[in-house]
Amino acid sequence: MEFTPGSVMRRSVRRHRRRLAGGVVLLSLHQATEAAVPVVIGIFVDQAVSTGRLESLLWCVLMLFALFAVLSNAWKAGARQVMRAIEYETHQLRLEIARRVLDPRGHRTGLRSGELLLIATSDAEKASLVLRAVALGFAGSTALAVSSVALLLVDVPLGIGVMIGVPLLVLGIQALSPLLTRRTSSQQEAVANTTALATDLVGGLRTLRGIGAQHNAAERYRRSSQETLKATLRAASTNGLQDGVTTALSGLLLAAVAGIAGWFALDGRISIGELITVVGLAQFVAEPVGLLGFSGQVFAMSRASAGRLASVLGSPWGIATGISTTVDPSKPLLALEGVGYKTLSSLDLSLQPGELVGVLCYDPRDADALLTVVAGRAAEHSGRVLVGGAEVEELDIDLVRRSVLVEQHDTDLFEGTLRSNLLAGSGNTARLDRVVAAAAATDVVEAHADGLDHPLADRGRTLSGGQRQRLGLARALLAEPPVLVLHDPSTAVDAVTEELLAEGLAEVRGVATLATLVLTSSPALLGKMHRVLVVSDGVLVAEGRHAELAETDSAYQEAVLR
Structure with missing residues (x-):
């Protein structure tokens, strides 16, 4: 089997598709019900507050109670399913790396024991987070879809504007993903090198002291640690840039939608309840957009770690072996x-x-x-x-x-x-x-x-x-x-x-x-x-x-x- 970052991630999804599917459905239900909350509040204002009808008020309260009960339990159950899949996949990846490294046929990765240890622990954990990225991506998309439909029902031009603006916003955020993947990969390689160096130095500490080279070794580790710090800061700055861009663009989209909806309400084109629905949905849209941005960050980090896992799992064997299981006892042992x-x-x-x-x-x-x-x-x-x-x-x-x-x-x-x-x-x-x-x-x-x-x-x-x-x-x-x-x-x-x-x-x-x-x-x-x-x-x-x-x-x- 040929191992690539993509194949490792796809295999993770396939191996836990049932549990992941359950988590996706439940998390998507949570996001859909959250999007429905401002819609119900708008109906509450138009049907109960404006009219003063007690029966409508009771129905609206019951609807809100049901919505919050569903969204709370859906989130807990969905998150549990996804986390269970992530933990199982992390364990399976660690077993695969350990099995590959300990195989008597050997491997030609060229990696030191400290690097292999980091791949088997940290990278295995991060690569399995592709399951979280998939789940959050679907959940965020569901929330945007429900919000767009609700806005279309309130006002078609307004809904179309949101349906066009949100995808452009998401595409703009995802433009930073390749840079984030590269910098995350560089950071993980730097951490692995420093970890391997620390392992080697600790193992040979007595020898280093014996020949008086401990100060040179410490200086070498200090330089490696500084390089790791720089790589980590570069990756963190890219993460921060993506978070800032996501927050800023979401805020601009919210302000634009709220302003247009207020203008429509002043003209009598939409009711007060519909205005509340539109403003609530526009404010809520920032959450699924943020989920999609976070999903992109997790996916980029997962892809970088999956690439390191693939380099070990797909490395050529150190020696060639056959399938014969018999030997001739009359020949030399x-x-x-x-x-x-x-x-x-x-x-x-x-x-x-x-x-x-x-x-x-x-x-x-x-x-x-x-x-x-x-x-x-x-x-x-x-x-x-x-x-x-x-x-x-x-x-x-x-x-x-x-x-x-x-x-x-x-x-x-x-x-x-x-x-x-x-x-x-x-x-x-x-x-x-x-x-x-x-x-x-x-x-x-x-x-x-x-x-x-x-x-x-x-x-x-x-x-x-x-x-x-x-x-x-x-x-x-x-x-x-x-x-x-x-x-x-x-x-x-x-x-x-x-x-x-x-x-x-x-x-x-x-x-x-x-x-x-x-x-x-x-x-x-x-x-x-x-x-x-x-x-x-x-x-x-x-x-x-x-x-x-x-x-x-x-x-x-x-x-x-x-």
Whole structure:
């Protein structure tokens, strides 16, 4: 589906058309009855006040009572329907953005996390306001139609003048909408940039303080904030201009209609009651004209936000995937054939069931490139990546995720408990104690009185780097994927813990149905591997067991022996 600002807004209307239709009918009824109020008052003056008839007076009072009862309840019920549709649509848009951003295929929006967060919150809310714009637009048009008909019944030339003047007035107001859309869009982009910058600065605050760059960072944020302020003021000035033009032109229209009606009443062309009706309607017309002007402002703001939503929802996928849901169990669980990506050059690699394979990359960039390829985040690479003998591009993304798990060096933990972070939605509690011990994380659990139920702060801030690393490894082991890829899983632990971790990893993963690839320079881990691959300048330069390579290869010795 092709996403554009218009398509996003039209889809919002379609998805809530029933609830929106109910709201439009009720709000239009409210505006119609409000337009009928000066008509009833005019009849009241002509039929009851002028004649002094009690029966007519009672009927007019009953009519006014009924009108106000209808308009009050119609407004409440209609506004409730529209607001419910807006809230549901906001929620749906936020879910769509979150689903798109979190999709394992990735995206190519080029937006930072702070910008994406703003789109998923503020822009989703503003884009859904198109429903309010539609409802208010219909309601205002209904009020103008009823007012014009009533004026035509009072005096045809007067009614025709209003019917011509009001559309011209509305068109004049809407002429500012494109400018408002552009300035609102610029404002939202500036806010998103500043929000993203603030997110980045807060996340790297310790690093900035460590290198003494916090003052430069603050100055950069100040400049970005000033640009956002200027963009906001430009958008606000356009809004204010539109409000001022709407009020001024409505007042001029009211004065013109009231003056002409007074002249007609002096000539005896219309009665006193009809004069009151005309003046009341002319005064009331300012409300629906204002509604149409406000509707235009909301529509412009909604369109700008819808454009930002469309840029995310319609962005191309980061990687291509297929639909096949089967693999050949007799083939290598993971294989790379002639893969070239960034610093990698025609790299071959295979993982058989039951194997633990270590990879030593002399250049860290080779390790990063290999991880990106294996994780399926390389949008374009040469050669082939196969899982169970089938190319990754031909397999269903869910099958790939179940088959290959990449545990990054920087472990992500979430607010909750140790147990909820380890299980990660899985009900596999039988192996929990075993994998915690295999990851040498037993001391992390036993350090707290409530054990696995110990609460964690966001990102595991209350834990040390080594504790977070071991918990991440335990979580990966508990998932028990056919292929587990680890990147430096022991860099933040001491030598004794590292040895325990290496033994536990070999014990848990050393079974016939599983395969493990470990990118590391740790001699403790490499010593537990069935074979070690050495990558230099993007190509495979050596292969063998750790002990053999450590004895015969001087470069290998320099890289791993401590």
